[in-house]
Amino acid sequence: MADAHDPASAHDPANFPPFAVTVDLVVLTVRDGTLHVLLVERGCQPFAGRRALPGGFVRPEEDLPDAARRELREETGVEALPAHLEQLATYGTPGRDPRMRVVSVAYLVLAPDLPVPRAGTDAAFAEWAPAGPLLAGADEATGQGRLAFDHARILADGVDRARAKLEYTPLATTFCPQRFTIAELRRVYEAVWGCRLDPRNFHRKITGTPEFVVEAGSTTTRGGGRPAQLYRAGPAGWLIPPLLRQRPGSGQ
């Protein structure tokens, strides 16, 4: 087949027009029993005034995860973050940024309920927003409150990943403070999955999985009722067999 590219020059990267590379962050937390996502209001074009995922350009000598951590620090003011960070996916469709060809590597962050983030240098302000309404409108045309760029899709992919990972990893503990009760952990699952779980069976499943959580040695009565044992996240990396999502419960 006739190749439009001359083979000699096709192998020299200097002959290709430049791409810009950015990182975008899907930062999730659980507040008041529902899933929230960290958003910024864009302070400059394009999409000025619209809400977007935090993120920015990768620097020339910066590794991708370092860029993600830097952007997160700039938006939240948190230095040593007790959060989980993993690569989500990469989005590079031509035209997704009207300025030029931009390839964006998205990262997923699961964090405990951090203090209200301060405004970063790149954004007019930052805030926690409930994820539900943003997911519901992900496939609509770009309406008033819609996210900039293709961020609604990135957010949907991030929430899907988080929901799936709760099934077979102990990542739900990263949504909790360092010491937490089994009931608090259960409320994380209920918030992320949007369903009810049986408190008794959940308690047995979690405490019955070796190394999933370890007793912290003290109790708390926050929330009222009988004092609950406090736990820390354990060293287990996988939950086998997985914890299965059930259909929305009959009660409530």
Added chain:
Amino acid sequence: MADAHDPASAHDPANFPPFAVTVDLVVLTVRDGTLHVLLVERGCQPFAGRRALPGGFVRPEEDLPDAARRELREETGVEALPAHLEQLATYGTPGRDPRMRVVSVAYLVLAPDLPVPRAGTDAAFAEWAPAGPLLAGADEATGQGRLAFDHARILADGVDRARAKLEYTPLATTFCPQRFTIAELRRVYEAVWGCRLDPRNFHRKITGTPEFVVEAGSTTTRGGGRPAQLYRAGPAGWLIPPLLRQRPGSGQ
């Protein structure tokens, strides 16, 4: 904090030095009962003469999955491929390509046992190589037969993803020809996971999952013994509950 970047120029992508963006392909198949990966021998610098994953630079107006499909077509000569293609992960550590800053989006392809691939335009030749030895040496220093760049790590990530996905998706069928027997499908699982599965229970599990496979209406005696029913891949997207890997069996 003092930011080394001037905020005004930090938002203009034209002020950032260019990145090159490539796609790399982890193409897996099952041949002779073992997992194989498609490799090319590099025909130009850097790493000339070393084996590598097929891949190449993304063109200016080309979407990422299109670039992956184009590179696969150029290496294998297959136009309409009956294979599964999904994004794997993105690798962008500074220095991974000695020429310049290159961010590579890796794609995972699961394919049936295709005819021997022809040499592509970008490679001296292409061949199927057993995956096992390449995985075993993934953490060694770059020895003689080692892969170029960080491709050993990308390959390991791809094989991990494939192994995990067989558990809860019907993707094993993409390793098979269009019409296959349950035993042939079982041999795919055994090759990818490197363990033995009980033929009776496997048969029941597969045929008992609605929409996972559908009868093709004919039988075959390839392999000898009683004629086996032929099946096609069904419309099911998920395998619930998942098929669990067992430890290497006692027999054999």
Added chain:
DNA sequence: TCAAAAGTGTTGAATGTACACCCATGG
């Protein structure tokens, strides 16, 4: 004393695992 929440016991259903057994073909 009551309400609320933590934690335990028990039971029937469903599922996974192991393996005996029969079926259909080629040699």
Added chain:
DNA sequence: CCATGGGTGTACATTCAACACTTTTGA
């Protein structure tokens, strides 16, 4: 007839789901 591999029946162990019940606090 026998070897080979496809496909089915059955029994045991394990796990899950539902819910009654007890424990321990605050009001």
